[in-house]
Amino acid sequence: MSYAAFCGTAIIASTWQVLGIRGGITINFLDKLLTASRRNRSLLCVGLDPDPALMPGVGLGEFNREIIDATSDLVCAYKPNLAFYEAMGQEGMIGLHTTLERIPEHIPTIADGKRGDIGNTARMYARALFENLGVDAATVNPYMGSDSVEPFLEYSNKGIFILCRTSNPGSRDFQSLECAQAGGNSLPLYMVVAGKSLEWNKQGNVGLVVGATHPSELKNVRDHCPEMPLLIPGIGAQGGDLEATVRLGVDRLGERAIIVSSRQIIYASNGKDFAEAARRAALDMRNKINQMLDLTRGH
Numbered sequence: 001m002s003y004a005a006f007c008g009t010a011i012i013a014s015t016w017q018v019l020g021i022r023g024g025i026t027i028n029f030l031d032k033l034l035t036a037s038r039r040n041r042s043l044l045c046v047g048l049d050p051d052p053a054l055m056p057g058v059g060l061g062e063f064n065r066e067i068i069d070a071t072s073d074l075v076c077a078y079k080p081n082l083a084f085y086e087a088m089g090q091e092g093m094i095g096l097h098t099t100l101e102r103i104p105e106h107i108p109t110i111a112d113g114k115r116g117d118i119g120n121t122a123r124m125y126a127r128a129l130f131e132n133l134g135v136d137a138a139t140v141n142p143y144m145g146s147d148s149v150e151p152f153l154e155y156s157n158k159g160i161f162i163l164c165r166t167s168n169p170g171s172r173d174f175q176s177l178e179c180a181q182a183g184g185n186s187l188p189l190y191m192v193v194a195g196k197s198l199e200w201n202k203q204g205n206v207g208l209v210v211g212a213t214h215p216s217e218l219k220n221v222r223d224h225c226p227e228m229p230l231l232i233p234g235i236g237a238q239g240g241d242l243e244a245t246v247r248l249g250v251d252r253l254g255e256r257a258i259i260v261s262s263r264q265i266i267y268a269s270n271g272k273d274f275a276e277a278a279r280r281a282a283l284d285m286r287n288k289i290n291q292m293l294d295l296t297r298g299h
Contacts, residue, residue, distance in 0.1 A: 029108060041290060047266070048067065049081045056269070060092065063274075066275035074283055079110040079112050079231075096133070110137040110138065146200065149162065158205060164210050167211025168238075175189050208228055213238055236265075250293065265285065
């Protein structure tokens with residue numbers, strides 16, 4: 001489906017060409033995110049995590065194509081988790097490329113690979129994600145420090161989501177550890193990461209990954225980083241509280257929160273109606289987010 005057909009008019013498609021979505025000109029990630037979010041009235045990001053054990057008897061290409069076509073007017077972004085494609089070998093990597101090609105060009109793509117390594121290797125990871133795959137953003141692991149993050153930051157038009165307070169139960173093993181600071185104070189490691197990310201955000205392309213399963217930490221990060229986009233996994237199967245996520249995760253304008261739902265949407269049905277069921281689940285999730293956003297805004 002062409003972008004003009006999706007929009008309904010060639011005029012809107014031409015507007016996007018001027019903005020740089022088409023025609024070889026590049027728009028920066030945050031502008032693309034905000035425009036898609038406002039257009040679709042959505043803070044919902046659908047995770048495209050194809051698992052052959054859960055897919056309803058169709059191939060990877062058909063599964064993702066149907067999910068995308070059924071939900072692309074309801075989302076602010078899509079987030080393919082690279083592990084699901086890598087695990088399928090050559091078929092999976094081909095499927096990843098065709099999946100990214102299927103996503104309408106005005107909707108941002110976030111590659112979830114949690115990459116992080118020494119500078120020279122990180123440079124290759126960044127090139128693979130941003131140049132070869134052509135995604136708009138990627139998740140990055142900061143554990144090895146600034147030189148492992150810098151190669152990603154050099155792509156000033158791309159979004160860099162740094163792992164801060166992740167949604168998994170084991171995140172407390174390290175991310176909650178208290179770290180001594182100058183003056184005798186201490187901060188949990190995740191807040192040290194948030195502070196460093198602010199320092200690294202010289203080009204305005206840094207965001208943070210903060211799980212919906214940790215609402216108090218989500219509030220701490222949002223208070224400390226009021227302008228950063230936050231990628232928020234953990235809603236749905238992981239049990240994150242949607243109301244708290246919306247209330248604590250958005251910025252002062254009710255934006256810059258990317259609320260991720262994967263399994264709850266893409267596996268809403270394991271039958272032939274999987275795409276229709278995914279649309280119903282995505283519509284329900286988007287509407288619930290918007291209702292809570294209205295309450296947050298005091299409407």
